[in-house]
Amino acid sequence: MAVTDEAIEKIKAMIVSGELGPGDRLPPEKELAERLGLSRSSMREAVKALEVIRVLDVRRGDGTYVTSLEPHLLLEAISFVVDMHDDDSLLELFAVRRMLESQATGLAAGYATEAEAQALLDEIEAVDPEVVTIDDLVAHDIHFHHEVVRLAGNDYLASLIDGLSSQTIRARVWRGLTEQGAVERTLSEHRAIAEAVAQHDAALATSLATAHVAGIERWLRQAVKP
The missing domain is CATH 1.20.120.530 (GntR ligand-binding domain-like)
Structure with missing residues (x-):
């Protein structure tokens, strides 16, 4: 599995398990990367990919949040x-x-x-x-x-x-x-x-x-x- 794919899977697992829910803010990039044992670059690419498919919402200057996860979104x-x-x-x-x-x-x-x-x-x-x-x-x-x-x-x-x-x-x-x-x-x-x-x-x-x-x-x- 590619490193970025691994990062996506790990973030997804946090959401599926309920550790992160709709509207929750993700830990800072550095903290989350260290916690999941991933590089910051792969973490950054994973966040971008999940933002494109509307799982994550990156708010500049504020942080990265899980979206509402509503079906239409x-x-x-x-x-x-x-x-x-x-x-x-x-x-x-x-x-x-x-x-x-x-x-x-x-x-x-x-x-x-x-x-x-x-x-x-x-x-x-x-x-x-x-x-x-x-x-x-x-x-x-x-x-x-x-x-x-x-x-x-x-x-x-x-x-x-x-x-x-x-x-x-x-x-x-x-x-x-x-x-x-x-x-x-x-x-x-x-x-x-x-x-x-x-x-x-x-x-x-x-x-x-x-x-x-x-x-x-x-x-x-x-x-x-x-």
Whole structure:
């Protein structure tokens, strides 16, 4: 193991063990390096690496702190990598989203209360397909999927899916503008998913969510054909 990797592992172990918690300040660099048996240079590189992935927060003139370690913060690095992908990789993002979101929807069906399931249905009924704009439809789509995934009860999974989903907005707008019946189809599929969640039918909810995201994949695959 490289020296810097060893330093990262040792700092991580302090956090995982609870010796350092969210918001805690790390000991001074010299003290921490001596305590862990590492050089100050390797310690410095480890801190830089952990700062990039938002585990540590280096405050100039103040010290180095453990961040809040909230899921959305830790997953920012993944969102950055996703942002760097080109349109050819969008299909791969949809595939990952399909696999994760379908399972999250199944979990939501098992955990959602009657009130939470009704809120999903109310969200759909609030959209008038006769007057809705594409911007409004996409806003509804984002909110609906966010709420379904949130009901799965796993903040890390929700943050990861939100990060992936945010990168597919352009394709969703594109589909809404170019595909006939996109508004009605989206609302119909959302309603079916919400009803499966309300019925606590995890298998059906999983299948419907899979088909829903896969439908956009199929459309995109045709749209990007040369």
